[in-house]
Amino acid sequence: MNFASDNVTGAAPEILAAIEAGNGGDLMPYGNDDVTKAAEAKVAKLFETDADVFFLATGTASNALALSAGTPPGGVIFCHTGAHIFDTEGGAPEFFSGAAKLLTIAGDDGKFTAEDLQAAIAAAQPGNVHHAQPATVSISQATEAGTLYGLDEIKAISKVCRTNNLKLHMDGARFSNAVATMGCSAADMTWKVGVDVLSFGATKNGALTAEAVVLFDADMAKDFGYRRKRGGHLFSKMRFLSVQWDAYVTGDLWLKNAAHANAMAKRMAKGLESVPGADITQPAEANIVFPKLPAKVIAGLKADGFLFYERGGEHVIRLVTSFATTEIDVDGFIEAAKKHAAP
Amino acid sequence: MNFASDNVTGAAPEILAAIEAGNGGDLMPYGNDDVTKAAEAKVAKLFETDADVFFLATGTASNALALSAGTPPGGVIFCHTGAHIFDTEGGAPEFFSGAAKLLTIAGDDGKFTAEDLQAAIAAAQPGNVHHAQPATVSISQATEAGTLYGLDEIKAISKVCRTNNLKLHMDGARFSNAVATMGCSAADMTWKVGVDVLSFGATKNGALTAEAVVLFDADMAKDFGYRRKRGGHLFSKMRFLSVQWDAYVTGDLWLKNAAHANAMAKRMAKGLESVPGADITQPAEANIVFPKLPAKVIAGLKADGFLFYERGGEHVIRLVTSFATTEIDVDGFIEAAKKHAAP
C-alpha cells in the first residue's frame, strides 16, 4: 500500500468521465472556447466573488505564477521554513518572479504567526536600497505539516500584509482538505480573510492534472494571461483542463473527496495511537499524519512493502491519504504496525 | 467546419483509451514509475539511439526548454522570421533561456538556407564582447508555412552549426507530418542529419496534451530534468503523459494520423486549384494549405461558418487539417469555395 503521497493514485471516476465526455467536437484552442469560459465562471462562483480564474496543470506552475503576479523582479517572498515553495519546487518561484528572494520564518506545526511575520519584515529593512524589498507572503493551507491555520490566524497575517503593503498568497495544494475540515466556505477561507491569490489544487484530490490560480486582486490578474503563456503553461486543448475543473466543483466532488481523505487520516492517527511506542507528532487536521514510531516498527512496515517517506524528524514517517484510500488500507497499516510493535 | 488549427479537435480514440487504461493502481509520482520509464524508452527506440526523452504537456514549454538546454543566458538563437518560437510563444524562449536574443533570418516557404545562416552568424560577430553570442539554431519541420526542409538542406544547416559551434534545434510540433510525407525514419530526420534536440509534438496529431523533448546530445540532457521541474513542467501524475506517448508510438499511430492529415491537406490543395481565381501559394507538403482566394470567396466561406485564419498575405487564408478531418469536411469546403467563386 502506498502512503507516500496523495498523487500516487490515478484520477477519480467523475474526472475521467468528464474527460471522455468533453472529447467530442471542435473547439477553438487556448481557452477561447465556451467550455473553458463556463468552467472558469463556475470556479469563480464557488468563491462568491468575481475572481479571475486561470487553469493550469501543475502545482509548481500554479504557485510560481501566482507568486510572480505579486512579486516584482528581485522582491522578497516570506514563507515558512517548511514551505513547499521554498524547498521542493526546484527554484520555480525564484525563476518565475525574476530572481525573488525567499526568506523563511520558523514556527511550530508548519505555521508562523502574524508577530513572526512582522518581525521578519522589519528585519528585511523595507525601503533600504541595499536589501531586496518585501513583496509577498505565502502560507500553505493545509500546511505541509498536515495542520491548518485558523481563520483568525490568517486574518492577523493578512493585516500585517496590508500594513506593509504586501500581497498574501495561499498555497492551496490541499485547500479542499482544509475547507472540508473547517466547514467554512471557500470565500471564508480566502478573500474574506484577506487572501489576494490562491493556488487551488485539484490534482492531489482526484484530478488527472488540474490546478487553478484564483486571483482576488484585479491588478494582479491583469497580466496573468501573458505570464501563463510565457511560462509555457497555456494549453492548446484547454478543454481537457476545463472539464476536469467543471467536474471537480460539480456536486461538491472537491469536498466529498477531501472529506474522505481527511477521515482516512483521522482513522489512521487514531489507530496508530494505540500502537505501543507510537506518538502522533502533529495534529492530523487534513490528510497527512506524522507518527513517530519505534525503529523496528518502521523497518517492519517497509519490509511488508508499505510505501511512505521518513520525514519530519527522527523515527517520524509521513503518511498521506487520498480520495482513493480505503478503510481496509488504513486498518491494514495499523494492524501491521501493531504486529511489528509487539515485543 | 473548423480549419483554424490542428488543435481544435479532441484526442484520438487510441489516446483516450490509453488514459482510461492507465488510471488504475498506485504509481510513484513525478515520473519515478515503470510506466514512464517504459514509455520514455519506447520513444527513444523510435530514434534508434539512446536519446534522452522528457515528457511535457505544451509545445511552447517543449520548445522553450529545449532551446534553453543549448543556450546560455544572453545567447543568440537564430530562427526564421516566421518561426513560431519568435512570434507566437509569448517570449517563452527568451524567458527560459535567461534573456536570449532571437535573431531572425528571412527566406521563402518558411525556410532559410545554410548560406543565409552563415551570413547571419557572421553579422552577429561571434567573439565580440559587445554582441550577444551565437548559441543555437532552430528550424521548424514541418515549417509554419506547411513546407518541408529536405534532408540535404538540414544537413547543410547542421554543418554550419558544427563549424560555428552552435546547437541545432528542430521544432517538431508537426514532426509526424514531416516524417509521414518524406517516408524517412525518425532517425534520418534528426540526429543522422545533425539535429541535437527535437521538440516532438503529439498534441496536434491526436494526443490530449503530450509533447516530448528528445535530446541527442548527452551534455544538453544533463540538466534537463532540473530545468523541467524549475519551469513547473514536471507532472506529479506523470503516468497520464506517459500513457499518451506509449499509445502514440504504438502501431505507428503517430504516422497513421499524420498521413491522414497530410492527405486531407493535399486533397484540399488539389480541390481548391480548380476554384476560379484561387492560387495555392506554397506547396502543401504537410497538413497546412495557404490558398489565395478572391475576397468574395473568403467572405462567403466565413459567412457559411467555416473557421480559419486569414494569414500569409493579402487574401491568403490558412487551412489546417488533422487526424480527425474527413474527406466530407474537405470536399464541403471546396464545394463552398466554388459556389462563392461562381460569377
Place this chain on the structure above:
Amino acid sequence: MNFASDNVTGAAPEILAAIEAGNGGDLMPYGNDDVTKAAEAKVAKLFETDADVFFLATGTASNALALSAGTPPGGVIFCHTGAHIFDTEGGAPEFFSGAAKLLTIAGDDGKFTAEDLQAAIAAAQPGNVHHAQPATVSISQATEAGTLYGLDEIKAISKVCRTNNLKLHMDGARFSNAVATMGCSAADMTWKVGVDVLSFGATKNGALTAEAVVLFDADMAKDFGYRRKRGGHLFSKMRFLSVQWDAYVTGDLWLKNAAHANAMAKRMAKGLESVPGADITQPAEANIVFPKLPAKVIAGLKADGFLFYERGGEHVIRLVTSFATTEIDVDGFIEAAKKHAAP
C-alpha cells in the same frame, strides 16, 4: 590620430580638477551625502522640472536600467535597426528588463517615423496573449548615424507612445551634441516633447566615466534606486560620480564641449567634400561623419596610422570627433585624404 570613437580620449581638465577637489574629507557612502544630493538637483534643474536623477558609470548600464524601468519582464522594446541598445550592448537591455524582446524598425539616417512605429506596434498585436506585449520605445538622440530627430519628429513619436500606452526612452549618449546643434533647451528636447526617461551621457563628452538616468515619470522612478543597486551600479564612493556631474553642467561645460566636437565634425565633413571621389553619406548633424571614400584613400589613411572603423556600408568609414579633437587633427586627416586621392 584616433577617430575611432569619442571615448578614446581621457577626461576634460575641468572634470579631472573636480575629482581632485572632491577627494578630501569623509562623506557617507552610496550617495547619502550632500555633494551627491546637490549634483542631482543641479542636473534636474537643467531640465527645468523635478525629474529624478540617478548617477551611473556606463552608457550600457544607463540604457539597460532606464529601459527596465518602463518594461515589465517579457515586454517589447521598439528601436531602430541600428540602435546601440539592439546590437552593441551585449544583451544588457534584455538582461536588465527580464528578457524583453527588442523589435527593430528600419529607416533612413538612423531614424524611424511615427508611422513606422505605429505599424510595428500593430504588427506586434497588443493584447494577444501569444505575443510579447509592447512596453517601451527607444530613440537615440543624436542617432548612431550622427543625425538628429527634429522636435516635431519626437513629438509625433511620443504621441504614438501615448496612444498605445508605451513609455518613450531617449538614448542620449550624445544628448549634449544634439542639444548643442539644435540650440534648444534640455527640457525642449525631452519631457516637453514627451520623453519619459533619458540616458544622459557625459563620458563621451569629457567625463572620466559618468552617465545619468533622468526620469520624468515619477512612477518609473519609484523603484529605480533598487534596480541600480541590484545591478551592482550603486557606487560606494558616489562622490566621484557626483563631482563629475557637477563640473559637467557648471558653466555649460557640457554644451561647450559638445559644440566643439560638433564643429570639428562639420569641419571634417566640409573638408572631405573636396576630396576627389568622396561622398558624405549622411548629414553630419552631431559629432560623427560617415564619408564614402575611394578604396585607395581608405587604405592610405590606415597606412598613415589614422584610426577609425569601416562602418556604414561599402567603402564608408566612421569618423568621430570629441571635445579634445583639434583643428590640426581634422585638417591633417583631410590633407592626408587628399594626398591619397590624388591620381
Place this chain on the structure above:
Amino acid sequence: MNFASDNVTGAAPEILAAIEAGNGGDLMPYGNDDVTKAAEAKVAKLFETDADVFFLATGTASNALALSAGTPPGGVIFCHTGAHIFDTEGGAPEFFSGAAKLLTIAGDDGKFTAEDLQAAIAAAQPGNVHHAQPATVSISQATEAGTLYGLDEIKAISKVCRTNNLKLHMDGARFSNAVATMGCSAADMTWKVGVDVLSFGATKNGALTAEAVVLFDADMAKDFGYRRKRGGHLFSKMRFLSVQWDAYVTGDLWLKNAAHANAMAKRMAKGLESVPGADITQPAEANIVFPKLPAKVIAGLKADGFLFYERGGEHVIRLVTSFATTEIDVDGFIEAAKKHAAP
C-alpha cells in the same frame, strides 16, 4: 570622526596621482589598450599564476558576476548568514546568476566550518530534481565580522567543495586586510588553498572605485568578458580603472594601506578594552572592531558627532578604520568613550 565604513573616505594620493598621470593621450576603448593589458598582467602576477583578471568598479558587481560564473541559472550558493552577498547586495547575486538560491549557514565570528558546509550540502539534496542544485560556496575574507579564516579552514572548506563538485568563491572586499594580517602571499590565500574565484577589492582600501575579479579556473573565465559587458560593467574609458589597479599593486600600496588600517583597528580595540564596561565581542583581526559599550557611552559618542553603525547585537557598535584613519582619530574616540564611561 566617521567610523561608519572604510568607504567614507576619498582616494589615496597615489591612486589620485595615477588618474591624473593616465589621463593624457588617446587609447582604444573598452580595455583594448596596453595600459589595461599591463595592469591586468600585473595583478595576475601578484597571484603567481596565469589567472584571468577583470576590472570592475563596484564590490556588488564583482561579487555578483564572480558568483554567476560558477552558478548555473537556479543553482544554489552557500554562504554565511551574515554574508554581504546575502543581505546587503540588493539581490544582485540572485539577479546576475539567473535566480540562484542563497542558502545560509550559521557560525560564530562570521565563519562556518567545513563540517557545517557538508551538512548544508547534504540537506540541499544534490541530484534530487525537486531541489535547487548546489553550485557554489562563498566565504568572505576578511569576514563581515572583522575576523579571518585560517588557511587550514579554507583548505578544509575547499576540500568539501571539490568532493561535491562545487566552486569556491572568496569575497575579498577586504582581502588586502586579510593578507596584511596573516602575512601570507596572495597565492597562499587563494588558489593554493582551493579558491576558484576571488572578488578583490581596492575601493575600501584607497581606490576611487576599483575592484577586480580574479579567476583561477579557466573554464569560469571563458564567458566572463560577455557577462561583464551584459551587466553594463565594461567601461569605455577603461584606463581609469586600470591605472588605479596599477598604482594599487605598485610598491605594495595595497598591503601598506591595509596594514595601516588594521593597526588602527588593533589600537582601537586595545584602547577600548580599558573603557569601563566595554567588551570587544569579536577578535579584531582586520580593520573592523565590534565593541559592546554601555548605553550611555554609545549615546555620548553619538552626541559628540562620532559616526558609526549600531550593529552586531545589543549595545554593540561597528567601528571601521581605513588607510586614512589616524592615531589621533582613534585616540580621540577612545578618550571620548572613557569620558562618557566615567561614573
